[in-house]
Structures are given as C-alpha cells and as structure tokens.
Amino acid sequence: FEYNFALSVVLTDTDVFTFGFHDFDPNQYFNLSNEDIGTADSLDLRKEIKEFTLPYSFDLAENETEKLTYRFNGRFYLLGIDQDVYFNEEPIPDRSKEQFIGGYNEFEVEKQLTEHFSLSGALGAHLIHYKTDYTYRSDAISALQPILDGALINTSAWALLGQLNAKLKYLEQESWGKWYLWTSPHYFYGTGWGEANNGNVGKPEGWYWVNGVKVFYDVAHIGTTVQ
DSSP states (O other), rough: OOHHEEEHHHHHHOOOOOOOOOOHHHHOOOOOOOSSSSTTTTTTEEEEEEEEEEEEEEEEEHHHHHTTTEEEEEEEEEEEEEEEEEOOSSSEEEEEEEEEEEEEEEEEEEEHHHHHSEEEEEEEEEEEEEEEEOOSSSSGGGGGGHHHBBTSSEEEEEEEEEEEEEEEEEEETTTTEEEEEEEEEEEEEEESSSSSSGGGGOOOOEEEEEEEEEEETTTEEEEHHHH
C-alpha cells in the first residue's frame, strides 16, 4: 500500500507529465510465488486512468525589501485506476478498481534572485483515502478470496504524508506574453492506517524531480493581429 499512496502523489501533481501507469501484478500483491501468474506471457493489462485535479493558489504577503513572496497553494484530487486482469487460459478477466481521494496544502516562500531567476521552497501535507474493489470473474485466484478480501483487496486505507519541495525558475518577458523554465525536486514521507492489511499499511516514502516549460500568450494581442 506504500506504493499505491506514493503513486497517487506523483500522478496528481499538476506539474508532472506521466509516461507510465501502475502495473497490477498478483505475485507482487499477494506473494503467490506462482510463475504462471503475473508474468508478461500470462497476464494482460487493460488500464483506464481517470483523474480530476482542482489546484488553487493565493498570495499571502510580499516583502519588497527582501524580494520575498509568501503563498498558500493546494489541490483537491480524485484518481481512479480501472483495469481488466487476464490470467493464463482464462477467457473472462477479473476486474480491478482503485480509487484515491485526496487533498494537499502547502506554504511556499519565493525569493526573487535576479530579474529572471527566482528560487522557492515549500512545506506541505497530503491526506489521502484509498479504496480497492476487485471483482473475481475467473477461477484463477477465487480460491484465495477469503484470505485476500478485507486485507489486500476489497479494502480501504488512509495516509498522511508530509512533503518538501523546491523550485528554481527562469522567467522571460516577451512582447507577446511570457514563458518560463523550471526545475523542482520533491520529497515526501508519511504514515498509513486503516482496514487494509490488518492495519499494517506502511510508511509511504518517495521522491521525484520535475523539469518543465510553460508559455503564456497575452490574448490582447489576438485582436491587434486580426486588425
């Protein structure tokens, strides 16, 4: 469950472009030690990712002498991962659904270093609820249902994670608008609790690094261009 919570933190970061998604391997989750389950040849995954993120940000205060800006940032997010799980020689797949509902708030301080460069640091916290719903439609692991249900699947858990991040940004003003480059490391650590795995949810921990570019075009120039 540590991996699940860490995954939700990264996938719901609005600055992250995701190249891959969560792989569901029964051997990894259930410790079955069965070479015929969870291998590339015996397991086919068809995933559907649904995500909703509502970010917000407020400037709290400015110190013009020290060139400091204080902000309160956050986001509400909902993440769903649905997938069909095909086992070897089973014509009907099982169905796995995972849902994350969470919120994140942080306090940020940004320092203007030069005309173009700024450096910021932030401290925040995530509160996440996780729920898994697994439907047994084949006979592959149905015999294990009494053991798995309520412990590893068809269960729920909570996690509270603290997060530290920093951002170095280069901003350039143009006649048509502005653009900026940034690089930002993130580290998070926390604890979990709940019904899942008899309360032994673990301590989610992880880090990731985001690099990006954003371009803002002043829409007032559109009318001028048309004329």
